[in-house]
Amino acid sequence: QADSVTIYGRLNVDVESVKASGGSGAGVTSTARLTSNSSLIGFRGEEDLGGGMKALFQLENSVGLDTGSGTFVGRNSGVGIGGAYGTLIMGQWDTPYKASTTRLDPFGDTTIAGYGAVLYGDASNTAANAANRNSFDRRQRNVIQYWTPNVAGFSGRLAYGVNEEKGTCAVACDPKLWSLSAAYEQGPLFLGAAVEQHDEYANTATARTQDTGFKLAGSYTFGATTVSALAERLRFSGNLAATGLPKVFTVGAATEAKLDTFWLAAVHRIGAHNLRLALGKSRELKLNLGSAPGTDARYVALGYGYTFSKRTEAYAMFTKISNGGNSRNDFAVNGIGGVTNGASPQGLAVGMIHSF
């Protein structure tokens, strides 16, 4: 039966120089690092059940190539049934909200230049319901997903995070996740929309929390150039003082906050070479009480890649985040750490990525 199992992987390692200057603290001095960027190895397979149906599974493991570590079965893993009416899968898996736009990021949401510098709130690769309400970048535990087939370019995904933690809060609660995405793809055009809700993740005796993400995205390829755009609104409601908001300080007596972010990217290919650009901006928070000055952030990333083959690329990149005076965004993947309000994390990297 071994012939039914495929081993696959993606190894991405670079040498980086990172620092965070300015801001309210002492900053982080320039540091050299060897970094593994969401490297992985996985096992997957399918069984033809006849009548257009199949059983399928995936077990994906995270690989810390730099420190010789890994988490067995720590990434997208599940078992399910697929057929003409779509696929039902159970396990731990990226939510539709997260998965819907990863393809647009020229830096793959895996490096210091990834779009999480401004998007999706806190980075949280793996989380249960009732854990990290602020992250809309979830690889969700205890999740059931349904993926539609592709019909004339349209497709969608729906996920439910099973409410295992019901009643485990300090007060009555029923923490659960809903995540939904829809996409249309036709030739050079891609359009996508997604919504995700974290319900009762951080209730108190007097407050019920509900946090929601919305995003709209699109990309278009003109010959050798692909441009992409994304707009996101995150809304946090209830108990903000205790749990804080993503990447910024808490917001006093406000009980509702909105965080709007815009992001643009372009990739241009010249033979084996490619150039990449990404720009992003988070606006200041909108509160239901008071203002939130200086909670904005901007980000830029530049990259160059040389493709040895479809499976192997060498790359260089530069990225910089410019935080407002009350914001402290860090790289979402392999952050510097210790970034203080108003500081500007930046990084230069040279590395390679190899898939198998």
Next chain:
Amino acid sequence: QADSVTIYGRLNVDVESVKASGGSGAGVTSTARLTSNSSLIGFRGEEDLGGGMKALFQLENSVGLDTGSGTFVGRNSGVGIGGAYGTLIMGQWDTPYKASTTRLDPFGDTTIAGYGAVLYGDASNTAANAANRNSFDRRQRNVIQYWTPNVAGFSGRLAYGVNEEKGTCAVACDPKLWSLSAAYEQGPLFLGAAVEQHDEYANTATARTQDTGFKLAGSYTFGATTVSALAERLRFSGNLAATGLPKVFTVGAATEAKLDTFWLAAVHRIGAHNLRLALGKSRELKLNLGSAPGTDARYVALGYGYTFSKRTEAYAMFTKISNGGNSRNDFAVNGIGGVTNGASPQGLAVGMIHSF
């Protein structure tokens, strides 16, 4: 040499509703769960050494599909030599006592409906000598096993748990395990017997402990129906007050206790469908001093399976344990937790199992 390695696995995930009502405590309210039931992936291989001999190995890893976790090399793993006179293997492996009857359980000893609800004392997948004297469901560390060849339907297994912990007790001790099983299989008939001894697992200055399990089991297949039966006696001797007994409260001044359990099961197949039933009863403990009222427990499990193929099945099942007033058995695999004396854990589940 890669062709000598086979990747295999078994993924079993279900959605469950479990609760524990009644009993001395508040009970556990109905809870929804996504559960991974002893899912695994493994690597194994053989090398032909000529003359009927072979080298063989297995590295089996546990997979927590629901929470994106796993234990690398956490299950049956070892290396050994096999030939006409049998197989010698060293590593971590299920004891002969445990392995001898797993095949009889229609619920595979892997789900909330598994026969461990009443059988084999505490569940303890992985343990060293001197750890968890109460479990006769051991995947034993530091074990050497000898497996006979099959001779005219007869076969046997012998295991020794190396006494690595000798002298590490509070007092002089020499903790070791012996486990032995014998089986006869001919056509529709299977007969099995097993015995296991945990020697000096919990000595005190004045008491030497010795815990023993015995079981007799059989199954017979009539056409599309298979019936199975199992009788087990566990005997615990010495230092009972300190370490307690499996699943029940401690027993005062008694220094010896016996726990008798009976179990029956039937599986009936109709084309791609199958129906499963299991019933079990643990009698009240027999003590050498005093009585143990209310330490009995009963269990029932009902299941339905639809086999898509030999490798893939969808299933539904219901199970309920009825504890005596001084007993608090829980599901052996993925227990509810927090079960109090006299409570009745029960669960309903719908899921799938896929092997590769």
Next chain:
Amino acid sequence: QADSVTIYGRLNVDVESVKASGGSGAGVTSTARLTSNSSLIGFRGEEDLGGGMKALFQLENSVGLDTGSGTFVGRNSGVGIGGAYGTLIMGQWDTPYKASTTRLDPFGDTTIAGYGAVLYGDASNTAANAANRNSFDRRQRNVIQYWTPNVAGFSGRLAYGVNEEKGTCAVACDPKLWSLSAAYEQGPLFLGAAVEQHDEYANTATARTQDTGFKLAGSYTFGATTVSALAERLRFSGNLAATGLPKVFTVGAATEAKLDTFWLAAVHRIGAHNLRLALGKSRELKLNLGSAPGTDARYVALGYGYTFSKRTEAYAMFTKISNGGNSRNDFAVNGIGGVTNGASPQGLAVGMIHSF
């Protein structure tokens, strides 16, 4: 793409009787153990990039066959590019210093009889810069290595341990590692030299530390017999009082210490049988202030192997370390633990090794 991934491994398990008699303490009484000796399973692959170039990767996992444990990606793991000018690899990997002579040890640097009983300071399979200055047996994290091609029998390796921990010391520091090896191999002859430096691993406000290892080694095969020899000098400089020296007590006010070790081995093959011998001696430490009496140690190892095939061997071995009165060397791999000054650890083992 699965055909590009090779699964390989080495499983080495034995049953041992070990003890440590004599010395300043009570000693360790004779203990039986089942032991897994640096067992492993790995995944590796190459991609032909054309023009003589290739991408390559390896993910190697440690396997604790005795206790059913393992470290995913815990061993030599990396990704890189190779070609006519050599190979560049990034990840976690044995330093050139360590890797250069492993081949000479008839006991493979993996068992109680391995040459680490006297050589290479502390055993430290996996370490970051600024961790365990005393170990010259490093599988180094955050490392970049360059391996030359083999040119007329000459080859070399260079490694740099990226200074990620810069500035993380109590005082200003810049911990980094350099490791270099060169080898010449022609027919029956092997010659090797290696040097490794641990720079600023344990600085204090007044002391900068620098620790260096040098070794020269060679082997020659006469027909069925191979003889090997190795001489090593380890030099430790600065802050000795706080961090101690490998395997021995601290050395008072001295600020520099040298540890010289000599080692010899022979392997003789008779058909499927082989006999192995290793002898080693560490001299007393040479301090820049005062003397270090009794800090010497001697070691002997005897072995017999029966090869079933190129991939499978059964073996027996005996080893004994004779420590000076102020030395407490233990087996470098699977040490007994609790060895006190002047004690003599010894062990007898019977086991098997199987590669795939």
